[in-house]
Amino acid sequence: MSNADAALTWHCNADVAGGPLPGLRGTLELAGLSVACAITEVYAVAKHQRVLVICGPGNNGGDGLVAARHLRHFGYSPVICYPKRTDKPLYKGLVTQLESLHIPFVTVGELTAPLSSDYDIILDAIFGFSFKGTPRPPFDSVLKMLAVPEDKTAADLGVPPIVSVDIPSGWDVEGGDVNSIGLRPDMLVCSK
Numbered sequence: 434m435s436n437a438d439a440a441l442t443w444h445c446n447a448d449v450a451g452g453p454l455p456g457l458r459g460t461l462e463l464a465g466l467s468v469a470c471a472i473t474e475v476y477a478v479a480k481h482q483r484v485l486v487i488c489g490p491g492n493n494g495g496d497g498l499v500a501a502r503h504l505r506h507f508g509y510s511p512v513i514c515y516p517k518r519t520d521k522p523l524y525k526g527l528v529t530q531l532e533s534l535h536i537p538f539v540t541v542g543e544l545t546a547p548l549s550s551d552y553d554i555i556l557d558a559i560f561g562f563s564f565k566g567t568p569r570p571p572f573d574s575v576l577k578m579l580a581v582p583e584d585k586t587a588a589d590l591g592v593p594p595i596v597s598v599d600i601p602s603g604w605d606v607e608g609g610d611v612n613s614i615g616l617r618p619d620m621l622v623c624s625k
């Protein structure tokens with residue numbers, strides 16, 4: 434059994450450690466762990482160690498914060514961009530856990546093109562099913578860095594493989610890429 438499988442089994446096993454965590458904390462933990470496990474299956478740490486985790490202001494961002502912690506435990510080197518934080522205790526706790534693991538945080542201004550020079554994978558945890566309208570700052574400029582127009586390739590633009598949580602960020606949950614954001618993830622991790 435891999436470390437990722439062991440972690441997922443532990444989380445889902447109601448007989449250990451009092452069982453799964455309740456409420457939003459529990460769902461974030463399970464979602465984030467599942468995302469990290471999915472990444473280990475597809476992007477081996479030996480070739481994809483440097484992971485940029487971009488977290489939005491809602492629960493999609495929370496999935497990303499949890500995934501970053503597990504990725505670190507699985508041997509990856511995550512770096513987090515979390516430009517719009519909340520004061521909610523659950524989220525402050527997630528950030529404290531990441532800081533205690535010495536996982537670096539970067540600002541949007543510190544992200545420079547081409548991203549492939551600094552990162553092997555991007556984890557897109559910016560927006561999920563509650564995204565509405567057109568992206569507002571600072572996420573509009575982040576999404577532009579991740580966009581790959583139809584007539585270009587990610588390699589042309591130096592955009593690393595993108596793993597999106599639940600929905601490609603900037604896409605409408607029903608209508609798709611109605612704003613022509615151009616974010617085209619290589620992998621989507623979502624719950625059924």
Ligand SMILES: NC(=O)C1=CN([C@@H]2O[C@H](COP(=O)(O)OP(=O)(O)OC[C@H]3O[C@@H](n4cnc5c(N)ncnc54)[C@H](OP(=O)(O)O)[C@@H]3O)[C@@H](O)[C@H]2O)[C@@H](O)CC1
Binds near residue numbers: 598
């Ligand atoms: N059962 C569950 O709930 C579970 C949910 N889970 C995960 O959570 C995700 C849903 O989470 P969510 O509902 O918190 O919303 P999410 O998509 O993260 O974004 C909301 C934030 O985005 C912002 N925002 C919106 N539009 C914007 C714009 N145009 N430009 C800029 N900002 C904009 C908006 O800001 P506001 O409009 O309030 O100012 C708000 O702060 C879901 O997809 C899944 O991944 C799983 O963990 C497990 C169970």
